[in-house]
Amino acid sequence: MTQISTARAPRLSRSRQVAVEHGSSRRQSNGTSVAAWLAVIVFGGFAMLPVYWLFATSLTPRAEVFSYPPKLFPSSPTLDAYRALIDNPALFAYLRNSIIVSVITAVLSVIVSAFMGYSFSKFRYRGRRSLMYLVLSSQMFPQALLLVTLYSVFSAYNLLNTYTALVLSFTTFTLPLCVWMLKGFFDTIPNDLIEAAKVDGATRLRTFFVVVLPLAAPGLVAAGLFAFVRGWNDFIFALTLAGPDKQTLPPGLVNTYIGEASTAWPELMAASLVVSLPVVIGFIALQRFLVGGLTAGAVKG
Template sequence: MTLETDLPTAAPIAPVADTAGTGVQDASRRTRRPSKPNALRSERPGVRFAAWAAVIVCGGFALLPVYWLLATSLTPRTEVFAYPPQFFPSTVSWEAYESLFTNPTLFNYLRNSIIVSVITAVLSVLVSAYMGYAFSKFRYTGRRALMYFVLSSQMFPQALLLVTLYSVFAAYGLLNTYTALVLSFTTFTLPLCVWMLKGFFDTIPDELIEAARVDGASRLRIIHSIVLPLSAPGLVAAGLFAFVRGWNDFIFALTLAGPDKQTLPPGLVNTYIGEASTAWPELMAASLVVSLPVAIAFISLQRFLVGGLTAGAVKG
């Protein structure tokens, strides 16, 4: 007996000729998924306008002080206090920059800033690298408590420690020296550098370190040949943070260092700000020039800085 069914039979898929002359293709292979619309194109015009308006407002808020520095430095001293203030200087004067580059005292301040900032960055990176590696890869009693104790030092205002540090440095004869500035700056940069590098070391697999131990590498060899090269972005970020801390400090450089060892921030104030008057064009020109090294460092090391700051933020 033969059973008949009312279900229709599926029609065979007809082959589709290949227009390029390479053969016959299946129609199912030519089926493509519909492309997703571009997210920017699918947004409403009002949303795009609001986004661009926010970018312009934030950019103007950030760049307006820089422009005002430039405009004031190019304005003659007789027109600085003109009312109403002029957004564009009517007369461009280069006298402020000429006096800046012909003042030998400012070059002395610049040399002091470079020496103190570079030594602070190197010392902070060296110490924080070993501390961060110990916190990340070693397990011992009191490890977590010690980590939070190091971080808790950031809770105290740094100005409160100025009197204590001044007394200690005076007792050991370290006032008016580079050593006093480097030690004080390193003290304040270490906690954040340690936690920054600790988060970066957490991203390095423990299996890589165990494999090096199996091959006979010592702990120092593992740190210097494996861990530190892989942690270059974190080291650059920590070093840049310490460098900026030493470059921008004012109160410690003014108090702990004498006129011969002072850095740029207090040096500029003592040079251009007086009791009776202030040389605003010269001060603005000097402030703009001394900001260029830090800006260039940030721009050139931007990818290392972002990688070092975001390392360890997401655990996979």
Template sequence: MSATTQLPAAPTPPSASSPADDAPRPPQRLRRGALRSERPGVRFAAWATVVVCGGFGLLPVYWLLATSLTPRDQVFSYPPKFFPSAPTLDAFAALASNDQLFGYLRNSVIVSVITAVLSVLVSAYMGYSFSKFRYRGRRSLMYLVLASQMFPQALLLVTLYSVFSAYGLLNTYTALVLSFTTFTLPLCVWMLKGFFDTIPDELIEAARVDGASRLRIIHSIVLPLAAPGLIAAGLFAFVRGWNDFVFALTLAGPEKQTLPPGLVNTFIGEASTAWPELMAASLVVSLPVAIAFIALQKYLVGGLTAGAVKG
């Protein structure tokens, strides 16, 4: 980088905290041994609450796993068994031999990743505009963007179907990406606007004084600082694309179908459902999302809560 475009460190106003201080942080971990210092009764109640809440959250996941390991004729056995009496990996073996599922997986990855990237790209600029510029109609536009979330999706589906049909976009990735982005954009925009609000205007002003262009300010200063928010918005958009059923079923066609409709189509029939196979497939396909969440959860929490509290 040349000397003329080198941006100096932003001045820190005496009365304000540094940008780094303003940036949202992940929730603080409980100090090690904090519970130990409480009275035994309180400690027991705290742990009991953790166990109950944890069990409440994890029991469905366990049931998913247990069902995937249970032979089909024992899925509804009575009384229900907490542990499969004759565990089998048949359902997973059936998955491995089903080429169609890999096609659905590929489509899901393509559509979700592009949706996430596109949503972040567009919402970053929109969010920045709403946060840092003042112009006529700004507030109306902000609420108009949000208003699109208030239409029933089924209603929008019919309209989108007709529009995509008219433009020959049905049964393409483009149709899915555009429709998913349509739904993720409002929330991403508002999420990122909240994040940009936490970035001091003085920082941007200082960069302008130093001669940085608007684009340079956005790309070299604002967006790096907003990385947690961008990741949170991207994850939200990714999950929206990954989980959608109705739009993927209607707009994608058999070749571009994603996992949710693909799994339903494959395992839920007119008269019966292949529960072990369905559960095994659900388990396998939820792993990438679960891993992404675990890896990025601190950004997600920080990004979602940014701007929630004015300080």
């Protein structure tokens, strides 16, 4: 009996040791999860605080905007700022201009960058690497530095106060990133698929449109969304190159609600929230394609 109990003792001690180690690892895992969730809550709250402040200010009467101490929520909320948006026809004109310019910029950027990215990825020719770095180097110049040159060029060709000036200027600055984004995505497409299409008798253009582009759909969506946001959010080019008839939402909101003597802060905050909705809805609807397009080119294989 004594021998049996002494034989079981090491087994019991090992089992107890395994249980202790398992409990310790579980506590460490729980502690890591709690720390991760706390970090998400803190940084998420920090990121969403400006959005909440926009919403709270849009519901605040103009006389209470600068009340002290500031309130996290207005004591007498009102929807007057949102009613003022509906009664202002100029904002709908700015919205129309933003949609036209942003959509054309996105489509043109995707078309041009798709051909350029595919050329850089799947073809080998003299000067290819130099052209790649030349496209990338254009991102090194500040956009405001080129504004005077673009203004002179567009003025010489009578393109000021036109959609063409805005689309060309926006596309110029979205192309480098779109090209490199799509090049990285095309790099992940196996060359065997292209060779198989060639063996089947497909031309290079047919291979590009039928085989390559469907596989590159997430990358095309990501590049198009980036170009759309670039055209939607631009302020300095839309303010300088377009007159009152062709201005987009960012300069239009400033000209409408910000004056020399006073600023209509509730109306400006309400308009900022409303004009942000198309971009937010686009991100939510295309989130799956956007994440796939941004991450697919990061790993080659």
